[in-house]
Amino acid sequence: MPTRLRAQALGPAPAGSEESGANQTTSTLPTAWADELREVADLVARVSPPPGKIELLVSNMSSLSADQVAAIDEWLRTRLENRQYRLVDGEPVDTHLHVTLSEGTQGYLIVAEMRRGADEQVVIFPVGTLSTAAKRAGGVNLQDQLIWEQAGNVLDFALAPPEAGALPALVVLEAGRLAFYVRRQGQWQLNGSMTIPPMRPWLRAPRGYIDLSRGLADATAMLSGVDCKGDFGHPETIQCNFVSQQAAPWVIEAAWKSKNLPTAGDAALVSLECDGRDVALATGGGDWTQTDFVQGYEIGTLKGQGAMASGNRIELKGPVTALWPAGASGLARAVVQNLQTGNYEAHLVSATCSQ
Numbered sequence: 001m002p003t004r005l006r007a008q009a010l011g012p013a014p015a016g017s018e019e020s021g022a023n024q025t026t027s028t029l030p031t032a033w034a035d036e037l038r039e040v041a042d043l044v045a046r047v048s049p050p051p052g053k054i055e056l057l058v059s060n061m062s063s064l065s066a067d068q069v070a071a072i073d074e075w076l077r078t079r080l081e082n083r084q085y086r087l088v089d090g091e092p093v094d095t096h097l098h099v100t101l102s103e104g105t106q107g108y109l110i111v112a113e114m115r116r117g118a119d120e121q122v123v124i125f126p127v128g129t130l131s132t133a134a135k136r137a138g139g140v141n142l143q144d145q146l147i148w149e150q151a152g153n154v155l156d157f158a159l160a161p162p163e164a165g166a167l168p169a170l171v172v173l174e175a176g177r178l179a180f181y182v183r184r185q186g187q188w189q190l191n192g193s194m195t196i197p198p199m200r201p202w203l204r205a206p207r208g209y210i211d212l213s214r215g216l217a218d219a220t221a222m223l224s225g226v227d228c229k230g231d232f233g234h235p236e237t238i239q240c241n242f243v244s245q246q247a248a249p250w251v252i253e254a255a256w257k258s259k260n261l262p263t264a265g266d267a268a269l270v271s272l273e274c275d276g277r278d279v280a281l282a283t284g285g286g287d288w289t290q291t292d293f294v295q296g297y298e299i300g301t302l303k304g305q306g307a308m309a310s311g312n313r314i315e316l317k318g319p320v321t322a323l324w325p326a327g328a329s330g331l332a333r334a335v336v337q338n339l340q341t342g343n344y345e346a347h348l349v350s351a352t353c354s355q
Helices: 017-026 031-047 066-082 249-260
Strands: 003-006 052-060 085-087 095-104 107-116 119-128 140-150 156-159 169-174 177-184 187-195 208-211 219-223 226-230 239-242 267-274 277-283 293-299 307-315 320-325 331-337 344-353
Touching (some): 031 066, 031 095, 031 107, 031 119, 052 307, 066 085, 066 095, 140 156, 156 208, 156 331, 169 219, 277 320, 277 344
Parallel strands (some): 003 119, 140 307, 267 320
Antiparallel strands (some): 140 344, 156 169, 169 177, 177 187, 208 219, 226 239, 277 293, 293 307, 320 331, 331 344
């Protein structure tokens, strides 16, 4: 189990022989970060004395610019190399070091996660404010559309791809039920439903996922290790079977998120590029008693740049309980529990690149 520590107030860093090796990046490095980054290097030396092989990943969850993040990454790499460490991109490796640049109400944070064998430490270094930091101008533009609302728990929803001669269709996945709706006279009307058999005990907070990428006739809904497949236009054809949780989309999402977009909340890669950078959406990561938001991020193309908050964010009236790409470029579907009404809401979020 990870050991969680909090760094105390940091004093001036002692002079060291490695200082001269980073002179080239000092001009672009935020000066308020220098002492804290030295503490990160000192932490590495205490946990894994040199020499050794280190895999370093720097991720950005703050409003620092890509240039500032690149300078921080280069500064830290130079410090470690001057301490006789060898930086590598993969196995074999002695120590994994994941540095996340984050931001809170009191300023910036450096979160250093170190893993050496079975031992893991997480240390947080508060940095303070930095007036020069800003989101990239323009960036990712987000728009939100409320699709559906109901009192019962919604795990996921999906709009069926349009088919010639067919009414617009909406599928809603609940805990133990699939509901099918068609749109008539501007309203979604229930057109059928099916009960998902409890092949295993339902979790208190189950996850769910609907895949309509191949159309209604060849669709899948997954819930707590149960796969339901068939023609969603004819619910009587749907068959449900137990499957391994390792194949669950949320397991795959967690693996991708840990490498590309560190966040305590949900994240979705939305098949969109802005200025050559992949775009992802992520939630704020608070608990389920707080309102939430969806923010766009641009993922840097250079190793170590991580993700940069970009453009506007969408404020929501409750926690986001699910966030998935919706298939089409730039689209994601979000499920929100409205804290004012208690209802579950299905939102379609669209991301575009601002000019």
